[in-house]
Structure formats: structure tokens, C-alpha cells
Amino acid sequence: MNLEIDSDRLTQELDTLAGFPDAPAPAVTRVVYSEQDRRAREYVKGLCAEAGLDVREDAVGNIFARWVGAEPSLAAIGTGSHIDAIPHAGRYDGTVGVLGGLEAIRALQRSGAKPRRSIELLIFSAEEPTRFGIGCFGSRLLAGCLDPSTVHDKDGKTLDEWRTAAGFHGGLGSVALPPGAYAAFVELHIEQGPLLERAGFPLGIVTAIAAPASWRIAIEGKGGHAGAMLMRDRQDAFCAAAEIGLAVELAAKSTGSEDTVGTVGVCDVFPGAVNSVPMRVRLEVDVRDIDGARRDGVLARIRQACDDTTARRGVRVRIEAINADAPAECDATVVAALAAAAAAHGLPFQKMVSRAYHDSLFLAGIAPTAMLFIPCRDGVSHRPDEYASPQAIADGALVLAETLASLADR
């Protein structure tokens, strides 16, 4: 197949999309259902229509742009990502998979290919948790693993209020896709880590996607005057929290796998005064792995450490599980199609796991799924200086196009 990626056009479209932010350049902030989000959607939908794709939106604003195949009744091959961005982010996270996916389809069109199955570009609503506090909300709803009535922002404004104000109507129950809607799904994304760049590989083929479990841990001790309260009389909530924090690190390391990570990202101390013994502490803990059972084993160790601390220090510890998504194994057939496509274009690749999670984590629940990573400079992401070179993006789009074509003809 004679595939050529129009890298200049793709770069220019990424630049244009980065011009619809809520933040001063070069930072990009694009929160779902904001005015900037609306303008970015209009822009991308316009490009899809220009490419002759059939464009539709669902009740929460997930966008579907379909290049109808020779046998339209067959399940389609999906690709895509997101265009929302966390506050003060860069211009490549998500957008490379959307505009790169579109350019992959256009390259196939230019080559004269006529795929058997339809190829559909998906733009997921709100991959980032900025508005609703939950990541991948659009793809979770598509996969039927989120109850839309539970979704609201931090001020209590519901998803229903937000999406109707943004012009999206129709039953929220209609968003979940029927089983078999896609024969396969592939997401192109920047790596958001340094491994490909360090190893000098232009491509990474993702074989598993790690998933987080998060806990809120409330520790209650006894407060008092930092001068008057004797050490032997103390039940210092912060000291107990510090023990638990170290236990999180130890538990994550105990698996012996690089794929297990544990983090205490929040530590709120009350009352938070230099001359006051901490009375209460709230920790937020994130544990991730590509192996769900191993991750649950780490959580069990942390729970045991909480019990030990309670017994030793006389504090009270309450654990609240906030979230626990299942990790995903990528589909071997889609992985093989990606590997064959990379080889066909002489592009070396590394097989790797995705330590961050993506919409693909949820698509994997309803369709055979894999991801294609391209390197980004210094592994930097979620920052204004996030950067992927036009060559890296073009390589990704090229291999994506080849992969989509091969999957669509099966």
C-alpha cells in the first residue's frame, strides 16, 4: 500500500487545535463543556466532514466520525483519543491520537484503499478528570461501566446539567455501546514517559494498561499544645500517617515488579499549625499495576499496615476506597497487526506497558484493543513544554493507517 502522511498538514492542524485553550500560550487548558472545548469540537468535526466522514455525537458529546467501508454492516475498526486537556497542559496529549487518526484515514483514502470494514474515528468526552473528578468519563460510559447519574462536579452540578447546557441531549442510558460495536480499537498516543526516547525507538506497542486503585485514609489522633503535651502522652496523627506513607512505598516495592507503583499524593494535616500536635490527617493513596490481583495484594498489605499503626499508636484509621479500575491486557491480534505494520514500514518498536491509563483501558472491555505510543521529549507530559516531533507523529500516523487497513480487511 502506498501510504503517505501529510506531516505539514497534521502539524498545522495540531497547532490550530492548540489555539483553542483557556490558558496563555503555549499552555493548553481545555475542560470539557467549556467554550474552548466547544470550539475545538467544531474544528475537529469540520475536518472530519471535509474528509467525507459521517459524523455523529452521542448524548454526552463523544464524537464518532465514520469512513464507511465496502461492507458497512460489519463491525467497524475504531481509533481515536481525546481533545480535552488538564489545566496548564501541552498540545499533544490526546490530540495526536485524534488528528493523527484522522490523517491516517485520509492517507488511506489518498492511497485508493477501499477497506472492507468501516473505520471510525472516536473523540472521547473528558478523558481528563478536571470537571467531574473521574478520568475517562466518556469512554467509561461507552463501555457501560459508569452510572451517569452519579457524575457531578465538585460543586454538585450534575453531568446532566453540564451536558444539556453544552447542547448535548438524548437519554444518558443510550450512550453505552452495544456488544460487538467494534471489531477492534487502536489508540495512538504520546508515551508520556521517557522510555522510548531513552531506548531510541520510534514506536512502542502497548501490551497491557495499568489501572489505578485509590484510597482516602483518615487518621484521627489526639491534638494538643506542641510545648505542653509530653511525648509519652501523644497520639500524633501525622506520625501515624508517616508510618502508613512508608508502608505504601514498602508494599509497592514488595512485589519486585517495576509495574507496581504506589503513591501518597495528598497529605492534609489538621489543624496544620507549627505549635499544635496534629489531630487529624487525610491521606490519598494511589496504587497501580497491570496485574489486578497483585495490585490487590499491595492494597491488602497497606490495610495491614494501617491496622498495625492503629494498634501501636492508639489512633483511629478509616479507609475509604474511592476507585478501583481493572487493568487491561491488550489484544494479541491487534498487537500483532501493529507489529506487522511497523515492520512493513521498517520502523523498530518496543513492546511496553502503559503506566498511565487511557480511554483504551475502557474500550478494552468491549473490543479487542491495543495502543501505539510515540516518544515525547524527555518524557514530559501534562506541561506546556510537552513536545512530540513532526517525524515521530508522522511515524505513528503511518503505522496506525497500515494497522487500521489490515484490521479492516479481516
Ligand SMILES: [Zn+2]
Ligand atoms: Zn491522553
